Amino acid sequence: AQRVTQPEKLLSVFKGAPVELKCNYSYSGSPELFWYVQYSRQRLQLLLRHISRESIKGFTADLNKGETSFHLKKPFAQEEDSAMYYCALRGEDYKLSFGAGTTVTVRA
Amino acid sequence: GAGVSQSPRYKVAKRGQDVALRCDPISGHVSLFWYQQALGQGPEFLTYFQNEAQLDKSGLPSDRFFAERPEGSVSTLKIQRTQQEDSAVYLCASSAGLTNEQFFGPGTRLTVL
Structure with a gap:
């Protein structure tokens, strides 16, 4: 079975401060990890995926297989980063x- | 171009009624996924299609839930004899292939009274 845990329901930071969103997973095979974001009144959209190793909107995430984590980080938060963030895992059965x-x- | 669309956006049903939720994927996308999102939770997988073939329906919570995609494009999620626990946002997503990025629709918010 695959499971994704985001321990923090709410996170409040000041503009310009670093932000880190925690994500831990359990999966016996080789997973693909994603971060999705949902801004107010908008649909769910992909922010980044671990295989692309990109930085999107200043966010990065590193897959740590030893700790089974995929934490999302940004060094300087902006007000437009206020949103709901979901960590997701895709296993070999293609299900998210x-x-x-x-x-x-993000507070001014 | 147009993204994934879903209709209706909101649906209120009385307990015991049947409902049908529609998803129009991005043109040309062969893979289509349905998710259920309860209040305060992340989306949970229900089922997915590759063209018209339903390859996995393991997430459907009961035999009251049925999904189809007869021509490999538009999909309908049907819920029979709705119960209060069916109240949720139902999300549809489509992708060019099973390992490609999934693009989500705006969702249908179902409220069962």
Whole structure:
């Protein structure tokens, strides 16, 4: 069985401060990890995936297989980063499993 | 171009009624996925199609749930004899292939009274 855990329901940071969203997973095979974001009144969209190793909107995430983690980081949060963030895992059966999500609020 | 669309956007049903939720994927996308998102939770997989073939329906919560995609394009998720626990947002996503990026629709919010 595959499982994704996001321990923080809510995260509040000041503009310009670093932000880190935690994600841990359990999966016996070789997973693919993603971060999805949902801005207010918008649909769910892909933010980044571990295999692309890109930095999107200043966010990065590194897959740590030893710790089974895929934490999302940004060194300087912006007000437009306020959103709901979901970590997701895709196993070899092509199904996406999502965490419960973290609501990020960036305060001025 | 147009993204994934879903209709209706909101649906209120009385307990015991049947409902049908529609998903129009991005043109040319062969893979189509359905998810259920309960309040305060992340989306949970229900089923997926490759063209018209339903390859996995292991996430459907009961035999009251049925999904189809007869021509490999539009898909319908049907829920028979709705129950209060069926209240959720139902999300549809499509992708060019099973390992490609999934693009999500806006969802249908179902409320069962």
